Amino acid sequence: MTEQQNAVARVGVLGARGRMGMEVCKAVDSASDLELVAAVDQGDDLDAVAQAGAGVVVDFTTPDAVMDNLRWCVENGVHAVVGTTGFTEQRLAQVREWLSGRPGVGVVIAPNFGIGAVLMMQFAARAARHFESVEIIEQHHPRKLDAPSGTATHTARLIAAARADAGLGPAPDATRDEVAGARGADIDGVRVHAVRATGLVAHQEVLFGTTGETLTIRHDSYDRVSFMPGVLLAVREVGRRPGLTVGLDALLD
Numbered sequence: 001m002t003e004q005q006n007a008v009a010r011v012g013v014l015g016a017r018g019r020m021g022m023e024v025c026k027a028v029d030s031a032s033d034l035e036l037v038a039a040v041d042q043g044d045d046l047d048a049v050a051q052a053g054a055g056v057v058v059d060f061t062t063p064d065a066v067m068d069n070l071r072w073c074v075e076n077g078v079h080a081v082v083g084t085t086g087f088t089e090q091r092l093a094q095v096r097e098w099l100s101g102r103p104g105v106g107v108v109i110a111p112n113f114g115i116g117a118v119l120m121m122q123f124a125a126r127a128a129r130h131f132e133s134v135e136i137i138e139q140h141h142p143r144k145l146d147a148p149s150g151t152a153t154h155t156a157r158l159i160a161a162a163r164a165d166a167g168l169g170p171a172p173d174a175t176r177d178e179v180a181g182a183r184g185a186d187i188d189g190v191r192v193h194a195v196r197a198t199g200l201v202a203h204q205e206v207l208f209g210t211t212g213e214t215l216t217i218r219h220d221s222y223d224r225v226s227f228m229p230g231v232l233l234a235v236r237e238v239g240r241r242p243g244l245t246v247g248l249d250a251l252l253d
């Protein structure tokens with residue numbers, strides 16, 4: 001092994017007092033090749049991350065906070081692994097622009113770090129061309145700030161792209177009279193329904209339909225530990241992948 005391969009990566013966590021942040025701190029602490037050197041939450045000074053010598057930051061904060069955090073990471077040459085939601089195409093373009101001035105820095109942004117969830121999205125993208133109808137039902141804990149979820153939004157975009165490639169038009173829908181919201185949100189032409197209930201963690205169904213059959217692809221995260229193998233994989237890989245990587249797919253392959 002080279003000296004670089006032996007080196008322990010120094011990790012800072014942003015959103016460290018949140019549900020995901022606390023789980024990430026535990027996971028990093030338990031990994032022998034990683035060292036938790038900074039645990040930062042709202043109101044703390046980001047400079048603590050630089051002073052602690054963190055080489056990688058993990059961000060699970062809020063859509064309002066994440067862009068400032070990311071800009072700070074890129075400007076300070078710190079690799080970033082981001083699970084926070086709210087990434088539009090415009091935001092991704094902004095991150096790419098920041099990174100163009102810092103070619104050695106890597107950023108991994110994943111809407112879902114659960115390996116099963118990544119596969120669910122891949123399977124959904126693969127199935128999309130074969131079914132005229134598709135709707136997404138995501139279910140989460142009621143303390144979630146955003147709806148629909150980042151995972152559902154990403155899945156809808158993947159499905160929409162696959163449908164467009166296959167030359168499929170809009171899914172059939174005769175609805176004329178609608179109570180606002182009854183048919184869910186329209187994400188690139190795909191209907192997405194968001195459910196919030198105590199007892200849930202993170203769940204998603206993709207329901208496909210065609211004549212005489214339906215196909216349901218479902219993923220359930222019952223515990224936030226389900227996201228940790230993906231987060232740790234990204235922490236270990238991000239320094240080897242300069243630029244922006246969206247989704248965990250490339251890292252799993």
Ligand SMILES: NC(=O)C1=CN([C@@H]2O[C@H](COP(=O)(O)OP(=O)(O)OC[C@H]3O[C@@H](n4cnc5c(N)ncnc54)[C@H](O)[C@@H]3O)[C@@H](O)[C@H]2O)C=CC1
Pocket residue numbers: 014015016017018019020021040041042043060061062063065082083084085086110111112113114150227
């Ligand atoms: N990609 C994935 O696999 C997953 C993504 N998420 C996403 O991660 C984000 C966080 O989720 P939770 O942990 O459930 O939320 P949470 O509300 O429990 O935690 C967010 C934490 O960020 C802190 N925070 C807010 N602004 C900050 C700032 N400027 N600097 C540092 N800390 C700040 C808050 O005080 C809070 O402690 C959400 O966007 C959620 O959708 C959640 C689970 C998995």
Ligand SMILES: O=C(O)C1=N[C@H](C(=O)O)C[C@H](O)C1
Pocket residue numbers: 085111112140144145148149150151152201202203
């Ligand atoms: O807020 C959450 O909990 C989750 N957020 C992510 C999302 O919005 O997709 C990932 C997962 O669904 C849990």
